[in-house]
Amino acid sequence: MRKLQWGMIGGGEGSQIGPAHRLGAGLDGLFEFTAGALDHRPEEGIGYGRSLGLGDRAYGSWQDMLAGEKAQDNPIDLVTVATPNSTHFEITKAFLEGGFHVLCEKPMTMTVEEGEEIVKIARTTGKICAVNYGYSGYSLVRHMKAMIARGDLGKIRLVNAEFAHGHHADAADAENPRVRWRYDPAQAGVSAQFADCGIHALHMASFVTGQDVTKLSADTVSCIDVRVLEDDAMVNFRMDGGAVGRLWTSSIAIGRQHGLGIQVFGEKGGLRWSQEHPNQLYYMPLGERLQIIERGEANLSPEADRTSRVTIGHAEGMPLAFANIYADLAEAIRARKENRSIDPAADLYPRAEDGLRSMAAVFAVAQSGKEDGLWCDARPPMFR
Amino acid sequence: MRKLQWGMIGGGEGSQIGPAHRLGAGLDGLFEFTAGALDHRPEEGIGYGRSLGLGDRAYGSWQDMLAGEKAQDNPIDLVTVATPNSTHFEITKAFLEGGFHVLCEKPMTMTVEEGEEIVKIARTTGKICAVNYGYSGYSLVRHMKAMIARGDLGKIRLVNAEFAHGHHADAADAENPRVRWRYDPAQAGVSAQFADCGIHALHMASFVTGQDVTKLSADTVSCIDVRVLEDDAMVNFRMDGGAVGRLWTSSIAIGRQHGLGIQVFGEKGGLRWSQEHPNQLYYMPLGERLQIIERGEANLSPEADRTSRVTIGHAEGMPLAFANIYADLAEAIRARKENRSIDPAADLYPRAEDGLRSMAAVFAVAQSGKEDGLWCDARPPMFR
Amino acid sequence: MRKLQWGMIGGGEGSQIGPAHRLGAGLDGLFEFTAGALDHRPEEGIGYGRSLGLGDRAYGSWQDMLAGEKAQDNPIDLVTVATPNSTHFEITKAFLEGGFHVLCEKPMTMTVEEGEEIVKIARTTGKICAVNYGYSGYSLVRHMKAMIARGDLGKIRLVNAEFAHGHHADAADAENPRVRWRYDPAQAGVSAQFADCGIHALHMASFVTGQDVTKLSADTVSCIDVRVLEDDAMVNFRMDGGAVGRLWTSSIAIGRQHGLGIQVFGEKGGLRWSQEHPNQLYYMPLGERLQIIERGEANLSPEADRTSRVTIGHAEGMPLAFANIYADLAEAIRARKENRSIDPAADLYPRAEDGLRSMAAVFAVAQSGKEDGLWCDARPPMFR
Amino acid sequence: MRKLQWGMIGGGEGSQIGPAHRLGAGLDGLFEFTAGALDHRPEEGIGYGRSLGLGDRAYGSWQDMLAGEKAQDNPIDLVTVATPNSTHFEITKAFLEGGFHVLCEKPMTMTVEEGEEIVKIARTTGKICAVNYGYSGYSLVRHMKAMIARGDLGKIRLVNAEFAHGHHADAADAENPRVRWRYDPAQAGVSAQFADCGIHALHMASFVTGQDVTKLSADTVSCIDVRVLEDDAMVNFRMDGGAVGRLWTSSIAIGRQHGLGIQVFGEKGGLRWSQEHPNQLYYMPLGERLQIIERGEANLSPEADRTSRVTIGHAEGMPLAFANIYADLAEAIRARKENRSIDPAADLYPRAEDGLRSMAAVFAVAQSGKEDGLWCDARPPMFR
Ligand SMILES: NC(=O)c1ccc[n+]([C@@H]2O[C@H](COP(=O)([O-])OP(=O)(O)OC[C@H]3O[C@@H](n4cnc5c(N)ncnc54)[C@H](O)[C@@H]3O)[C@@H](O)[C@H]2O)c1
Ligand SMILES: NC(=O)c1ccc[n+]([C@@H]2O[C@H](COP(=O)([O-])OP(=O)(O)OC[C@H]3O[C@@H](n4cnc5c(N)ncnc54)[C@H](O)[C@@H]3O)[C@@H](O)[C@H]2O)c1
Ligand SMILES: NC(=O)c1ccc[n+]([C@@H]2O[C@H](COP(=O)([O-])OP(=O)(O)OC[C@H]3O[C@@H](n4cnc5c(N)ncnc54)[C@H](O)[C@@H]3O)[C@@H](O)[C@H]2O)c1
Ligand SMILES: NC(=O)c1ccc[n+]([C@@H]2O[C@H](COP(=O)([O-])OP(=O)(O)OC[C@H]3O[C@@H](n4cnc5c(N)ncnc54)[C@H](O)[C@@H]3O)[C@@H](O)[C@H]2O)c1
Known part of the structure; x- marks a missing residue:
């Protein structure tokens, strides 16, 4: 089974939540970390992305990444938005509209109006818009x-x-x-x-x-x-x-x-x-x-x-809870690709709603x- | 040190809280159970009181007990009111006015007005009116x-x-x-x-x-x-x-x-x-x-x-917490008898206020x- | 129900285990503390015994107490031996032979031979010889x-x-x-x-x-x-x-x-x-x-x-465990007095064996x- | 930083410990799962290995794998031996002698003599021979x-x-x-x-x-x-x-x-x-x-x-403990490659000794x- 391709926006060097996402996405081998715009400072973001193996899919901004991935034959299957709160709305909106599945960090938006807009866009585009209430994993x-x-x-x-x-x-x-x-x-x-x-x-x-x-x-x-x-x-x-x-x-x-x-x-x-x-x-x-x-x-x-x-008897901890959200998403994405219905036990990731x-x-x-x-x-x- | 004499109203056979009071009052040997009107049914109250060793200070009603104890040369030093809530006010009031120290079960009264009256009576009479927030012990x-x-x-x-x-x-x-x-x-x-x-x-x-x-x-x-x-x-x-x-x-x-x-x-x-x-x-x-x-x-x-x-390392439990309230009261009563100030570490029993x-x-x-x-x-x- | 009369040897002022026995024996009102030889120093033992209400049944030595209680019309029903280990044997032996029920602190004796002798004496005299494994209560x-x-x-x-x-x-x-x-x-x-x-x-x-x-x-x-x-x-x-x-x-x-x-x-x-x-x-x-x-x-x-x-939901602690041993003993003693069999649920106190x-x-x-x-x-x- | 290449012997489909190793090795992105002889049944091993992305480095037996990896330009950096106990000795021995670093499941051998031999071989070859006391991670x-x-x-x-x-x-x-x-x-x-x-x-x-x-x-x-x-x-x-x-x-x-x-x-x-x-x-x-x-x-x-x-405040569990052993090994391997001393805080993986x-x-x-x-x-x- 080919791994899905995964990208991240935010989660640059020293960020708090970035490592947990990389752990969670990579843990089961379902996703391959392929692309990212990891930092608000373009150079740092590209440099850090390269050090993590992203090669030329390490971008200087989420706008570049959106354009770049759209242009790929084989674009990312899922993008995680792990930037500061105030940017979630525009990034999530742009990627959904660009045809990407999104996992957005919480809080999804800064206002109710923005939230409603995201819900509508997700519904219109038919793309997955998940929100990282990771403890539910x-x-x-x-x-x-x-x-x-x-x-x-x-x-x-x-x-x-x-x-x-x-x-x-x-x-x-x-x-x-x-x-x-x-x-x-x-x-x-x-x-x-x-x-x-x-x-x-x-x-x-x-x-x-x-x-x-x-x-x-x-x-x-x-x-x-x-x-x-x-x-x-x-x-x-x-x-x-x-x-x-x-x-x-x-x-x-x-x-x-x-x-x-x-x-x-x-x-x-x-x-x-x-x-x-x-x-x-x-x-x-x-x-x-x-x-x-x-x-x-x-x-x-x-x-x-x-x-x-x-x-x-062996403890499982928080990184595995995050991984469970990613596993849900992998199943949701695959089910769509394979044109089949999703395993109901996986259909539990938190959503835009x-x-x-x-x-x-x-x-x-x-x-x-x-x-x-x-x-x-x-x-x-x-x-x- | 002579034991103080203690009486109880309510706490008849099969009552819920009666035994805990008898445990608590007796535990340190500070009080001797001397008098009681233990049941709302006079005969049962007298019978049960006698079986607990009260002799002719087992009364058929709290009114009888009040009268009887007033007539004693050596009346009880403290009375516990452990009857149903609606009776607390009148019994507590009557005993305070009769010159007795009282430990009343919670809730002390049914209304705020009654509560204020008790506080005032306690202040006027100078008698102790404690309330059994036993967990504070x-x-x-x-x-x-x-x-x-x-x-x-x-x-x-x-x-x-x-x-x-x-x-x-x-x-x-x-x-x-x-x-x-x-x-x-x-x-x-x-x-x-x-x-x-x-x-x-x-x-x-x-x-x-x-x-x-x-x-x-x-x-x-x-x-x-x-x-x-x-x-x-x-x-x-x-x-x-x-x-x-x-x-x-x-x-x-x-x-x-x-x-x-x-x-x-x-x-x-x-x-x-x-x-x-x-x-x-x-x-x-x-x-x-x-x-x-x-x-x-x-x-x-x-x-x-x-x-x-x-x-x-040895657990102490709830009966000992109750006993601590009684020990506070014993100290408070003795301090008054001996015309000295109370040990501040004992001056912690909950009050009418x-x-x-x-x-x-x-x-x-x-x-x-x-x-x-x-x-x-x-x-x-x-x-x- | 008249209280049983209880005596103690050892457990003088400042002793470690004395207070726990007084708590345990007194807690349910089954025993009245009536006699004692509480200290290895006669005067201190008598003085402390009197302060605890023993009157002239506060003795200066266990030998005096044995003689004194034998001479009573109404001697103690049970004696607790809470002296240092090396004295348990002779005191327990003497009281059993004197016709008293005994609760001995652990260890019951210093040697196996002494232990066998106590067992035999208990069997011969028919007296209760309990040992205070209090945690079993x-x-x-x-x-x-x-x-x-x-x-x-x-x-x-x-x-x-x-x-x-x-x-x-x-x-x-x-x-x-x-x-x-x-x-x-x-x-x-x-x-x-x-x-x-x-x-x-x-x-x-x-x-x-x-x-x-x-x-x-x-x-x-x-x-x-x-x-x-x-x-x-x-x-x-x-x-x-x-x-x-x-x-x-x-x-x-x-x-x-x-x-x-x-x-x-x-x-x-x-x-x-x-x-x-x-x-x-x-x-x-x-x-x-x-x-x-x-x-x-x-x-x-x-x-x-x-x-x-x-x-x-209310904790019961160690003093109540001790009290349970005393309650067993009270039942055992009463059953004998009343010539009936003991409640099997009480027949659990640890014995000389x-x-x-x-x-x-x-x-x-x-x-x-x-x-x-x-x-x-x-x-x-x-x-x- | 290029990932290290990692291989596994045993841990076939349905095995108990296989998944924990794949989790642990992959979790931090330090190792890439590259080669394996996962099952004692050659076909199943190759099939399962391919399904996990091993391609033609999915081998039918550990012997094939040893030969195959030796022939690689870029052979695996570490091999985990997760087969049943009785096979640990010969496989570990063979891979050490073949010039590979090994992480062997416990127990490392079936006899003390075999154990001594492994220690000697590890010392002679200078290869890492770790043993998976994973809880130490x-x-x-x-x-x-x-x-x-x-x-x-x-x-x-x-x-x-x-x-x-x-x-x-x-x-x-x-x-x-x-x-x-x-x-x-x-x-x-x-x-x-x-x-x-x-x-x-x-x-x-x-x-x-x-x-x-x-x-x-x-x-x-x-x-x-x-x-x-x-x-x-x-x-x-x-x-x-x-x-x-x-x-x-x-x-x-x-x-x-x-x-x-x-x-x-x-x-x-x-x-x-x-x-x-x-x-x-x-x-x-x-x-x-x-x-x-x-x-x-x-x-x-x-x-x-x-x-x-x-x-x-976020639990970390057993897969992360395993990952820590792998992280130690990655550091040990890299330190050797880079001809530098190992971070002492990583020099803690259990060894052949x-x-x-x-x-x-x-x-x-x-x-x-x-x-x-x-x-x-x-x-x-x-x-x-
Ligand atoms: N689900 C959870 O349990 C959980 C826990 C912690 C944080 N969070 C959420 O995660 C988000 C990030 O929090 P954090 O604590 O990691 O923040 P952080 O400040 O530690 O890291 C933010 C990262 O985003 C990068 N960044 C900022 N703007 C960017 C942009 N325009 N383009 C690309 N990268 C950009 C920064 O360079 C930095 O690397 C927040 O929304 C926060 O609420 C969620
Ligand atoms: N402090 C605590 O933690 C705590 C816990 C339980 C109950 N309580 C309080 O204790 C009081 C009694 O509660 P309980 O659960 O034991 O009730 P209960 O119904 O079990 O017992 C009440 C007893 O009072 C007797 N009684 C009733 N009227 C009487 C009267 N006029 N004169 C004499 N005796 C009378 C009854 O015959 C009975 O024996 C209540 O006020 C309750 O709120 C306090
Ligand atoms: N069952 C338990 O959990 C437990 C716990 C603690 C102690 N103990 C036992 O209790 C016994 C007493 O221990 P303690 O820690 O209280 O000792 P302690 O030294 O604190 O007190 C012993 C007391 O016995 C008195 N005494 C000594 N010789 C006497 C004599 N000949 N006649 C009368 N009184 C005499 C002393 O004056 C003192 O008051 C020991 O056998 C000990 O093993 C049992
Ligand atoms: N460190 C720990 O906490 C821990 C926990 C569980 C198991 N273990 C150890 O892990 C080892 C494996 O245990 P398990 O419970 O996973 O066993 P298992 O029987 O579940 O799996 C063994 C796997 O090895 C494969 N295998 C057997 N012989 C092979 C061969 N010659 N070549 C290639 N593959 C072969 C089998 O096909 C199977 O897939 C044991 O040594 C066990 O003691 C360690």
């Missing part, structure tokens, strides 16, 4: 979704999600430019911690329950005075399948390292999972005992099996936070 | 309070408290009278889960931070349809020392057994503690590593040492819950 | 025993027990008299860490499996040079029901606080329990998932129910340790 | 080694290692050929569970302490009757730096999934690590508190930093097990 997250979908928990009553860490808790570090821009509306937009981390938790709530958020109420605070945007937020929400939601996100929670976790409670059982120990899933069927589901155990769902690589919904939630949180927790519609206009 | 909870008071965490930014369990999650059991009354406003008042469990978590937030709640916003829901009162609530609040608060309480969280826990985040560090594993306290000083404080370790605070009985504040919070939660999360004043009028 | 330890007895695990293949802590790891502290005597054969006998802690783990292995140790092989080492006796030992053993055993005990395991735990593996399942978190029991039925049994959950064994006091078996194991460990792990008979001669 | 295992090497724990007193799981506990499954051969001396050699899992734990004990095992005493048992070789073993050992060792390995420990873990105790501190949660390392400096070291935290050792890929020592330990365990725990020399003759 964990095998046991997939299994939670499968258990809930097949009814193991009955009707879902309540979801409680968290993404609360302590890495921006040092007031002495608040003016450090690496941290500061995140809390500055001019650079970060209407929300800081919720837009950065909260949307992962919110996406996960939707992903595992199969329900979309309809409205929300938020309490946002800046625990460090110099910050304009929030470093802690509590969001209550409602979902279209009737579930109630609670979501806490923080960057000042000293003592917590990562802090993404989810609890789901239904009529017939409860589930609990935490990103820091992703290979165990705590499950209690109503009236029975808490039991521990292990990644890789026999007789899990097809969705779990597909995303599990090594034998039970998810990216759009996150944006709508971000704006609703920002508004609600300003208006004393007013309940706001969290749906993008096009989905109301 | 745990040694490491005391240590959290001491650490925060002495500044180990710097200014407190945020408290996140939970009391979320799954013991009322079975819809098939919702009409069971043992469960049902709790969600019926006619019997339970304006709030169910928050009034039953939430106030423990809220008290703990105040207890450890030394700050009082000023205002709050609540999202209350009934996940099981037949219920009028809430079985799940999320409460955001603000405290008078500037801390932000978040509190989740639930009775439908299948898979969680008890679920009381607290996290406190300050400028200089974070703390995390959970009632189900009360002998460990997780502490991270800013910029250092997470470390585990063990109950009973050397060089903790006087408040922790005073409430620790067995050597490190705490009971009143809880009531105000209960009503604020109920109101906010009805009004879409409106921020409501959570202070009792007399403390505004 | 935990509710979930009782439940393990019940599960195994009723066959939930099938035939037991292997037991792995540990009691390894780090409290004697500081070489700089090794000459501290409080620590030093323990590793000095002149004072401690033939074994240090195994005799002090290992026998608790070994007793637990026997207690839960219902099997006795037949032979053993030990590797004993002194990690701190100045020590003659072992501070770390690994013991392999065999049991009379066919189980294989492994036991590690250490006092130099820095980072471990207490370290008593047990794992049992049978044909049909496995169990795991740890003293530091005694309210959870990990159970895996063959071919199923690991599940968590909670102390206090519904439908456990009668043995577990009898030893559980507060509702599920267990104390004797421990002694035989201690000597076997010492011998095997000296002879390069030679397999030695671990049974006392009278049980061979 | 975990970042925090590397950090343990670094901490101990730099003296954080002082002199090491004791190591306690375990590799005890429950995957062969089902007696009904014991005759299943997939399980059975492992306990059959004709196929598995002198040892089953120790040779399969125990040597990982023993290697880790040596790896982190930097000490070699000198002698040992073993208690080996077959808990399931039909088995000739052991399914459970306890091994006591001594190390050349003075450390005492204890090692438990089992395949009948129902309820344990993987069960590799290690505890190290020195004069100045203790460490604890477990393979199932590899991103946390528990460390207690003498006299201080237990603290949690997180993979990826700032200011760890160079050895830890080199083997850490994603940010703190380690493989040989394991073999000597396997035979010592088998002998000691047969002779009632006789202490046996655990060193290969050439290292005595």
